[in-house]
Amino acid sequence: MENVVLYPFNKITQGIFRFRDLTDFNVTAVVDFVLHKGCDVGELIEGAAAGIPITDNIEEAFRSANTLILNDPGTSFGNNEGVYGEFNLKELWRVLVLAAHEHNIRIISVHEILDQNTLQWLEENQITIDIDEQIPDRLVSRMVDEYAFPSPTDEMTTYLNYFELDTKIKTYNQRICKVGIFATRGCLGKFTAQMSLFRELKKAGEKVRTIITEPTASLFNQPGGDIMKFIARRPLNQYPYYINAAVRDAENDGCDFIILSGQGSLLPNENFIIAATKISYLRAFSPDLTVLIAGYDDDEQIRDSLDILRIYGNGSRSFAILIPDKYEVDFGQYEFKTPEEMERRKQEIRSRFDVDHVECVLDIGKLTSELIKHRKSISQ
Template sequence: MKKVALYPFNKITQGLIRFRDLLDVEIVSVIDFVFQAGCDAGEFVDGTLSDIFIYASQEEGLAGVDTLILNDPGTSFGGNKGIFDENDLTGLWRKLVTYAVLRGIRVISVHDIYDQDTLSWMKENQIKIEVIHGSRDNLFKDMDARYGTEGSNTERYLKQFENEALMFSIPKKIKRIGIFATRGCIGKFTLQMKLFKEFKKNDIPVTAFITEPTGFLFGQPEGDIFKFLAQRPLEQYPYYIDTIVDHSERNGNEWIIMAGQSSILPTSNIAFNSLRFAMLKSFNPDHVLLIVGFNDDEQIRDAIEILRIYSKRPISLLLPDKIESSYGQYEAYPYERRIARKVELQQKFLIHVDLIEEAADVMNLLLETENASSIAGRGK
């Protein structure tokens, strides 16, 4: 896998474009049947020309590549059913995959494919799509040795009390940064990777614990919940997080950065609410950053309170430059409005506020806060 095409031009693809300098592969092109065809992908993502163009034609988009990376499982999800049905994106996805396979192009999906119609179609047409989970074997081996997975469901449930006590009894030297948000698609991954680059630029050993399904492409540990569920039961996910933190520390890293999935605020899905707070408690961040919007003061208050109860009050709020308004569509916010909102938030919540692109300032705030905490701890 050296020269790759990405499909479609969604937020996962945009993250790969934005941080392509951290990848071991060359992105040659992007294919999208609905949005931004003919545009330079880099210019759309961050305003810089990348010479990576977006094509509506599968023939043009797959020219000169050895691998097609699917950042979409071929079925609707996350509220995009209308666009899928209107543009027959399931049919176009299958035509794209078939075209690639017939030309000997390797096809990789960052998502596990669960849809039975899609799986039946793949079987009938002898289509093979690889799903790469990254270097999980050693992580699972260590997790099993530490927490155990034997016994009946009841025995494993009862053992959770013992395991959770173990998880919190072992002190960790590695400093943990948790990035959360008042809503989804607001820039958590962007801030995470900007901070990751800033730490590395300053020769500070750091791990990015990536909860997007693309961690393997960056050579970093991956925690996408759906890929985890394809291999292990949900109850083991907190142990997996703890094992990643432990691995990062033993590998000599001083910091680890995790961006939570979706919003930190509760939804009507009870299971995912439980998972969200289990992730927060098991990662147990030393420092919390909260990304917020422009008309969500009530949500900000709720998010700060939830973080205060389950973790720590944020040391900073972060403002994005754009927010996804609907599938594939974004609302950009001019600099002047962001600065005005920054002042407003500082006055209203009495908390530090930065813009999401000011990663160097955020890193310095984290280092200063950590140093102050260390000095205070030695003084006790």
């Protein structure tokens, strides 16, 4: 994998582009049949041209590519049902994939392809799509070898077991600094904060690993932590042990830091098993420092989240609260906050909540030196 075309131009593709310096491939083009055709990706995301076009011209996109990375499984998902139907994206996906196959371009998907009609079409056309590995076999093997899992019984027993992890899970040393990034709700910038901090710590000479819960972990050569990817292979109640195994693996490799970004909101939802899972992997990760990302009108959710982190986060300090610079309001459409709005919100948070730092998500790199100081203090 050397010269890569991405499809389509969505949130995950933007994340791959924004942190492309942390990958070992070059992005040469982005194919999209809906958004920003004719634009330069860099101008849209970073404000400066990067020489990487967004195009609906497949032949042009494939001119210098040897790999196509699909961030779309060929059927609608997430919040794109309306767009999928309006622009006939199911058929255009097939046109794109067939063209890549005919050009002898390797095709990788970051999502599992589960739709039977799509699978049948691929088989009929003798097209192979490699599914991006999310959950490393070495960590699964380590988890199986090291832990005695509670026997699955009824849902309530499984639920209660999640709150007794500290009596079942193996302990580890405290040389590594564990940073947990969580949010009051989804789509506030957890991945951006995680990867920005990952980049800045690497630049500072720290040995750092990050557990990526987006479906792109292996593209950054990091372990994945997507719950849905995990339960495709193992029972859900083993997920906290997998997270703990990832921390132990990083520590054994001599890492100074490991960063985990939670999925979705930290707060419970109506599914008590999923809610308990959030608590259990928080306890299994056992962060030394936590970063909470919050919105502009959710003080009550901030209080609840800080309580959860204090009670179930092994007494970890709430090191910082971050706010986003934009919200996604519709498919591919964002509402941007002005500098004045961001500064006003930061001042509100400083006055209402007892945390060390309040910054914009994009400015998490400013916290790097403080994190290194803390890491040195716990390793002594």
